[in-house]
Amino acid sequence: MGRKTGCSKDGLNKGAWTPVEDKMLLDYLKIHGEGKWSNIVRETGLKRCGKSCRLRWMNYLRPGIRRGNFSDDEEDLIIRMHKLLGNRWSLIAGRLPGRTDNEIKNYWHTTIAKKARGKPKVDRKQIAPGSPSGAASSLKNQSTVESQCTTGVVAATTTSQENSAQDHQLSIAMPQFTTSNLQYESSSTGPQNGAASNFKNQSTIESQCTTEVAAAASTLQSTDSNLQYDMPKTYEFESSSKGLASGGEDNSSDIMMYNDYMDDFSKILASDFTEFSGIHDIFSTDHHSNNTDAVNGDHRGVSSNGCKSRETTEFPEKLLESDNWSGNKCGLADQGFDFMSLLSFLDSTDDEWTSDALGTKVL
DNA sequence: AAAATGATCAACCGCCCTTAG
DNA sequence: TCTAAGGGCGGTTGATCATTT
Numbered sequence: 270m271g272r273k274t275g276c277s278k279d280g281l282n283k284g285a286w287t288p289v290e291d292k293m294l295l296d297y298l299k300i301h302g303e304g305k306w307s308n309i310v311r312e313t314g315l316k317r318c319g320k321s322c323r324l325r326w327m328n329y330l331r332p333g334i335r336r337g338n339f340s341d342d343e344e345d346l347i348i349r350m351h352k353l354l355g356n357r358w359s360l361i362a363g364r365l366p367g368r369t370d371n372e373i374k375n376y377w378h379t380t381i382a383k384k385a386r387g388k389p390k391v392d393r394k395q396i397a398p399g400s401p402s403g404a405a406s407s408l409k410n411q412s413t414v415e416s417q418c419t420t421g422v423v424a425a426t427t428t429s430q431e432n433s434a435q436d437h438q439l440s441i442a443m444p445q446f447t448t449s450n451l452q453y454e455s456s457s458t459g460p461q462n463g464a465a466s467n468f469k470n471q472s473t474i475e476s477q478c479t480t481e482v483a484a485a486a487s488t489l490q491s492t493d494s495n496l497q498y499d500m501p502k503t504y505e506f507e508s509s510s511k512g513l514a515s516g517g518e519d520n521s522s523d524i525m526m527y528n529d530y531m532d533d534f535s536k537i538l539a540s541d542f543t544e545f546s547g548i549h550d551i552f553s554t555d556h557h558s559n560n561t562d563a564v565n566g567d568h569r570g571v572s573s574n575g576c577k578s579r580e581t582t583e584f585p586e587k588l589l590e591s592d593n594w595s596g597n598k599c600g601l602a603d604q605g606f607d608f609m610s611l612l613s614f615l616d617s618t619d620d621e622w623t624s625d626a627l628g629t630k631v632l
Numbered sequence: 633a634a635a636a637t638g639a640t641c642a643a644c645c646g647c648c649c650t651t652a653g
Numbered sequence: 654t655c656t657a658a659g660g661g662c663g664g665t666t667g668a669t670c671a672t673t674t
Contacts, residue, residue: 284667319659320645378641
């Protein structure tokens with residue numbers, strides 16, 4: 270326990286990454302791909318520890334990273350996910366294509382939590398659009414930050430959800446995601462002045478559902494590399510023991526009531542439940558016809574709200590084993606598993622979480 | 633104009649889990 | 654079975670910039 274991080278060695282650089290360092294890292298990854306982060310240091314001479322390299326890649330250089338303001342839908346989703354999962358930022362990030370756990374975490378602490386305290390975010394970049402903060406700032410869609418709709422929700426949730434998630438292990442089937450056509454300008458300056466990938470055509474990214482966001486992002490093309498990044502088809506998440514019932518003083522009773530379902534809920538939330546955007550449509554009979562492929566990860570369904578399904582879900586084993594599935598693995602709503610309970614739960618404490626919002630926004 | 637204060641976010645830290653040898 | 658390395662995660666820090674005084 271308490272192992273060395275590997276970043277404490279003398280001679281390694283710390284702090285903001287330089288363009289040269291970014292290029293060294295990208296060049297290495299272009300050839301060798303992800304993993305074996307410590308090898309990067311040995312093989313490239315990059316004076317960064319492996320963890321630092323991984324962090325830089327995951328949070329900044331990786332193709333598909335979205336930067337810029339969070340949309341109302343994204344904010345709502347973050348709030349709901351946090352309500353259910355607590356500070357499980359990586360899980361929450363998994364529901365927001367292109368967003369990193371770090372970014373969401375920062376956003377939560379700087380913006381959402383602030384709203385809960387009654388202080389709306391001051392968007393400095395709106396005030397000073399010419400700020401040298403650089404590329405990232407140019408992407409900001411300022412209009413999205415001013416959402417007033419969730420303030421009350423945050424106030425109700427931030428006080429009670431710390432460590433509220435339950436242990437769980439989950440598996441998501443992901444489609445092959447190749448970003449050879451991803452367009453971004455490689456970071457050319459430090460993190461404070463534009464190291465962010467400067468996405469072009471950012472306006473195309475802002476869309477009303479996260480699946481479309483992902484699709485838009487994936488069409489961007491790289492101007493300086495053809496970096497191939499193949500996401501694994503299956504991501505495995507295993508959380509540590511910060512249990513729902515682990516004795517947090519403020520574990521909400523409403524959460525406890527759903528304890529039996531929480532494991533499944535967590536899995537579903539960790540899966541691509543953009544599949545369920547427009548949830549009422551998802552449970553329509555039309556959707557059932559796609560059930561097998563959907564479960565196997567091949568489905569590209571389009572719900573009636575126009576949000577195309579980017580990728581699909583490997584449903585929780587418990588659900589798949591249920592008799593209620595009986596060969597039709599998409600009959601959730603009108604069979605045994607009560608998704609509406611989840612929605613009701615999400616709705617349970619806050620009037621702002623209207624059924625309309627649930628039905629029309631990304632869940 | 634300068635100093636103080638506040639806000640933001642990239643990066644670091646430390647812990648934990650998994651896996652390979 | 655044990656140990657160490659690799660990797661992942663959440664919490665925290667600190668540099669930088671904007672705003673206020």
